[in-house]
Amino acid sequence: MILRILDVAIAGLMLGGIYALIAVGLSLQYGVARVLNIAHGEFIMLGAFISWSLYTIFGINPLVSLAICGPLVFIIGFILYRTLFTSLRNSSASPTAFEGKSLLASFGLLFIIQNVAILIWGADIKGYSYLAFPVSFGGAKFAANRLVTLGFAIIIGLVFYLFLARTRLGKAIRAAAQDPSAAGLMGVNINQVLALCFGFGALMAGLGGTLISMSYQIQPTMGLEYTVIALIVIVLGGLGSIPGSFIGGFLLGLVGSIVTYIQPGLSLVAYYVIFMLLLVAKPTGILGK
Amino acid sequence: MGIVRVISKRSFVLELSLLILILLATSPLYAPPYTVILLTSIFMYVIITVSWTMFSGPTGYISLASAAFFGVGIYTSAILGKALPLPLVICMGGLVSFCLALLVGALTLRLRGIYFVMFTFGLVELLLHFILWWEVNITGTTGRVVPTVSNTTVYYLMLIIFVILMLTAYLIRHSKYGLALQSIGQEEDAAAHTGVNVTMVKVMTFAISAFFMGAAGAIMATRWTYIDPRIAFNPLISFLPVLMAIFGGMGQLCGPIIGAAIFTYLEEFLITRFPYYYMLIFGIIMVVAILYMPDGLVGLIQKMWKRYSERKHVDT
Numbered sequence: 001m002i003l004r005i006l007d008v009a010i011a012g013l014m015l016g017g018i019y020a021l022i023a024v025g026l027s028l029q030y031g032v033a034r035v036l037n038i039a040h041g042e043f044i045m046l047g048a049f050i051s052w053s054l055y056t057i058f059g060i061n062p063l064v065s066l067a068i069c070g071p072l073v074f075i076i077g078f079i080l081y082r083t084l085f086t087s088l089r090n091s092s093a094s095p096t097a098f099e100g101k102s103l104l105a106s107f108g109l110l111f112i113i114q115n116v117a118i119l120i121w122g123a124d125i126k127g128y129s130y131l132a133f134p135v136s137f138g139g140a141k142f143a144a145n146r147l148v149t150l151g152f153a154i155i156i157g158l159v160f161y162l163f164l165a166r167t168r169l170g171k172a173i174r175a176a177a178q179d180p181s182a183a184g185l186m187g188v189n190i191n192q193v194l195a196l197c198f199g200f201g202a203l204m205a206g207l208g209g210t211l212i213s214m215s216y217q218i219q220p221t222m223g224l225e226y227t228v229i230a231l232i233v234i235v236l237g238g239l240g241s242i243p244g245s246f247i248g249g250f251l252l253g254l255v256g257s258i259v260t261y262i263q264p265g266l267s268l269v270a271y272y273v274i275f276m277l278l279l280v281a282k283p284t285g286i287l288g289k
Numbered sequence: 290m291g292i293v294r295v296i297s298k299r300s301f302v303l304e305l306s307l308l309i310l311i312l313l314a315t316s317p318l319y320a321p322p323y324t325v326i327l328l329t330s331i332f333m334y335v336i337i338t339v340s341w342t343m344f345s346g347p348t349g350y351i352s353l354a355s356a357a358f359f360g361v362g363i364y365t366s367a368i369l370g371k372a373l374p375l376p377l378v379i380c381m382g383g384l385v386s387f388c389l390a391l392l393v394g395a396l397t398l399r400l401r402g403i404y405f406v407m408f409t410f411g412l413v414e415l416l417l418h419f420i421l422w423w424e425v426n427i428t429g430t431t432g433r434v435v436p437t438v439s440n441t442t443v444y445y446l447m448l449i450i451f452v453i454l455m456l457t458a459y460l461i462r463h464s465k466y467g468l469a470l471q472s473i474g475q476e477e478d479a480a481a482h483t484g485v486n487v488t489m490v491k492v493m494t495f496a497i498s499a500f501f502m503g504a505a506g507a508i509m510a511t512r513w514t515y516i517d518p519r520i521a522f523n524p525l526i527s528f529l530p531v532l533m534a535i536f537g538g539m540g541q542l543c544g545p546i547i548g549a550a551i552f553t554y555l556e557e558f559l560i561t562r563f564p565y566y567y568m569l570i571f572g573i574i575m576v577v578a579i580l581y582m583p584d585g586l587v588g589l590i591q592k593m594w595k596r597y598s599e600r601k602h603v604d605t
Contacts (some may be wrong), residue, residue: 036403038410066542100349103406104535107528111572115565174589188403224524226486228411265422268549272415275408286492 007140008261009254014146016253017153018208022226023233023245024157025204031240032177032197034095035085035102040230041223042113043073043202048218049121055128062130062214066152069206077202080109081195089194095180110223118222127217144209151213154180156207157246160200164242175195177240225268232275248286317441325444329512330448331553334533336505338549339542340498341530343458346539347470348491348579350402354393354409356526357416358386358499362506363513363521364420367433370511375438379446379507386503387496394492407526417522424518432517435510448509454501458542461494470494488523532575538585547586 022044029037047069054060054068085102092098131145164170175183176193184190208226212218233252237244252271259270278285317325329533337355362382371376393412397405405591427546461467464538472480481487510516529552530545537548552571559567 109576115569231407268418
């Protein structure tokens with residue numbers, strides 16, 4: 001019995017690690033850059049497919065591709081914000097108008113990125129095996145790649161938290177999250193900071209994608225499901241709260257693992273029930289203001 | 290003089306739409322069968338797009354749940370199709386969607402708009418996964434067969450729904466509810482303070498728009514004959530109306546119709562030849578439309594027309 005509980009709990013944490021990572025990315029994009037990025041999952045998919053290509057064509061270790069995918073996806077995100085979203089921001093009358101327009105634009109991006117990926121990689125399901133041997137952990141057995149995934153998710157999360165809390169740029173990002181125009185008046189280069197945030201959000205998605213590709217099968221249309229999960233997590237954690245998203249990710253992962261243990265196939269439905277209950281009882285989430 | 294011009298313009302629009310309607314109603318008599326099928330597809334997207342715009346246009350709340358309501362209509366038709374006569378099935382499809390929209394609206398529409406977007410975005414995936422699970426584990430089936438009717442019947446039913454929808458949309462637009470909806474879109478707090486029952490207006494309009502999507506789904510199911518959850522709850526049905534409405538322009542009633550008609554024709558034309566390029570092109574058009582055509586095609590034409598007639602004024 002205890003073994004079984006441990007089994008489910010650790011599986012949940014592993015799933016939660018990935019959820020936390022992608023949700024922090026989305027939280028950064030929505031909470032600071034004010035873009036509810038419906039194409040978030042597409043950046044995850046890009047990360048996953050770039051890693052897949054690097055591994056199957058060049059034999060590059062997926063852990064090394066973290067260092068390649070991350071910056072690559074970051075640059076895509078940064079450029080997108082500097083061009084597309086900045087011009088939308090300048091042409092919008094109010095922050096709410098920008099939110100609506102940027103949401104719709106990210107929608108267009110979803111179509112574009114997904115179909116470019118299908119043109120490059122084809123529409124089939126892909127996967128590779130890396131570190132797939134079992135590791136015994138307190139009596140329960142797990143694939144090594146999932147443990148590595150969990151470890152990296154936690155490390156990336158912590159590094160990013162320290163970056164936000166301890167560096168000058170992190171401070172500027174937190175200021176921009178609270179009040180973009182006031183931060184601008186205090187000498188923060190606001191366009192630069194918002195673009196960086198969007199880029200960092202994409203970076204998290206890209207890293208999440210690489211980690212996902214190590215243990216799950218991937219396909220160009222996989223993004224939508226991850227976007228839905230990331231949205232639920234950021235509401236669970238409290239809209240705009242980055243630590244909340246991190247904790248919420250692990251919580252949702254645990255829920256997913258428990259539900260999958262009881263009734264496979266219903267995890268997404270369970271997430272949705274939680275989402276509904278949250279909206280009724282506490283729409284601000286666990287760490288929301 | 291101004292009044293006379295306005296009146297004559299309005300009666301001109303009325304005459305024109307009556308003429309188009311008569312042409313459409315008689316088209317199965319002289320048009321080739323393929324045209325009728327194409328027109329049915331166009332009507333399907335027009336109905337979804339116009340009903341999407343009815344709620345999301347004035348209020349600015351972006352609903353991504355169209356596929357959910359459409360799919361619910363399809364499933365209602367599949368379940369009740371053998372038991373009830375077709376007009377009743379269509380009404381039921383609409384009603385079930387209506388109720389679902391009431392529930393979703395009541396849950397999310399009293400909160401900030403962004404919760405609504407998030408919730409509706411995932412609703413399609415939720416229903417898809419739930420029904421998949423249900424069919425595999427409870428009923429032990431995948432997919433259902435829907436009783437079919439002739440293409441002409443489907444066409445006329447779609448036409449009837451379209452006419453009712455246009456009348457409803459017109460009435461809502463020109464009533465105090467339409468004004469209330471627009472005030473919600475411009476400044477929700479101010480609308481609430483002037484005595485608009487904000488939540489009620491939003492939820493009801495959302496549910497009415499869902500009714501038409503469900504009814505359209507119930508009709509289309511009879512054309513597809515075989516359905517399964519992945520066909521019924523296709524997320525594209527949520528995304529395309531947004532694209533079509535933005536492209537056509539949401540300021541006028543005819544904007545979404547024009548957008549939907551153009552895109553459905555493009556889809557028919559391109560999808561068999563370049564399926565992926567076609568979606569890619571859609572994405573690019575969407576981004577470009579948001580950046581450079583904030584009022585859509587109709588808005589653009591109006592602007593150009595105005596500039597043209599002003600220039601003519603200057604010349605004389």
